[in-house]
Amino acid sequence: SQQGEEDPQALSIQEGENATMNCSYKTSINNLQWYRQNSGRGLVHLILIRSNEREKHSGRLRVTLDTSKKSSSLLITASRAADTASYFCATDGSSNTGKLIFGQGTTLQVKP
Amino acid sequence: GAVVSQHPSRVICKSGTSVKIECRSLDFQATTMFWYRQFPKQSLMLMATSNEGSKATYEQGVEKDKFLINHASLTLSTLTVTSAHPEDSSFYICSARGTGASGANVLTFGAGSRLTVL
Numbered sequence: 467s468q469q470g471e472e473d474p475q476a477l478s479i480q481e482g483e484n485a486t487m488n489c490s491y492k493t494s495i496n497n498l499q500w501y502r503q504n505s506g507r508g509l510v511h512l513i514l515i516r517s518n519e520r521e522k523h524s525g526r527l528r529v530t531l532d533t534s535k536k537s538s539s540l541l542i543t544a545s546r547a548a549d550t551a552s553y554f555c556a557t558d559g560s561s562n563t564g565k566l567i568f569g570q571g572t573t574l575q576v577k578p
Numbered sequence: 579g580a581v582v583s584q585h586p587s588r589v590i591c592k593s594g595t596s597v598k599i600e601c602r603s604l605d606f607q608a609t610t611m612f613w614y615r616q617f618p619k620q621s622l623m624l625m626a627t628s629n630e631g632s633k634a635t636y637e638q639g640v641e642k643d644k645f646l647i648n649h650a651s652l653t654l655s656t657l658t659v660t661s662a663h664p665e666d667s668s669f670y671i672c673s674a675r676g677t678g679a680s681g682a683n684v685l686t687f688g689a690g691s692r693l694t695v696l
Contacts, residue, residue, distance in 0.1 A: 499684065508584070508671055508687035509622075554621060564610050564675035566685060568622045 472555060472569040480577050485542045487572040489555030490535075496558050498531055499566065500540050503552045512540075512553075547578040580606050582674050584688025591662055592696055599657045599691045601672030607652035608674035612685065613645075616669040628655040662695040669693075 472489045479485055491498070497516045501509040515522045515531045515538070522529045528541040542549055552573045556566040581604040591597050601611055609630050614622040626647050627635040634647035646658040659666050669692050673685040
């Protein structure tokens with residue numbers, strides 16, 4: 467399979483709680499990215515972490531990367547109902563072509 | 579920021595007809611565009627890489643005669659689903675990679691096109 471795995475597949479939390487999603491991948495990478503997709507829409511880029519970085523922050527988002535385990539996590543703090551969406555990790559497989567391989571995704575529901 | 583426009587957003591067609599989907603980069607030049615297919619509640623599957631001025635590169639298992647890709651300019655790539663069948667019904671999403679060094683690793687996605695073949 468060209469894709470990695472994400473867990474959980476679905477996550478339901480209350481507004482204000484933190485949401486953590488995990489991603490595992492199979493190949494070596496230059497960087498790993500997280501994207502968000504609202505239902506029936508295209509994807510929006512959230513954050514990119516390079517292979518030599520271990521942690522990165524952007525607003526309420528915190529991403530970690532463990533290249534030895536080929537895994538990454540996305541933490542959304544103080545979640546809001548508007549964070550309800552599907553979240554995908556994507557890796558470049560060490561290529562510089564821009565081609566991305568996406569994980570299976572985590573569907574997050576934040577209840578108001 | 580970079581914007582990619584995809585059209586149409588929804589299309590319904592009869593079996594046997596062909597459908598063209600357009601993907602345009604509005605405020606930047608896209609030397610490379612990517613076409614993805616997404617089934618309900620599933621992830622994106624890369625179909626092909628579209629390179630301006632040259633033939634597209636298709637992923638394994640994707641029929642190039644079925645899914646025709648043309649990237650005639652730096653701002654436009656088209657995907658034509660030929661002789662569509664109900665199993666071609668899906669959500670098709672394009673993305674573009676810019677030419678700028680700072681944004682080269684980040685893709686900008688279109689809003690997607692939902693194809694329903696009756």
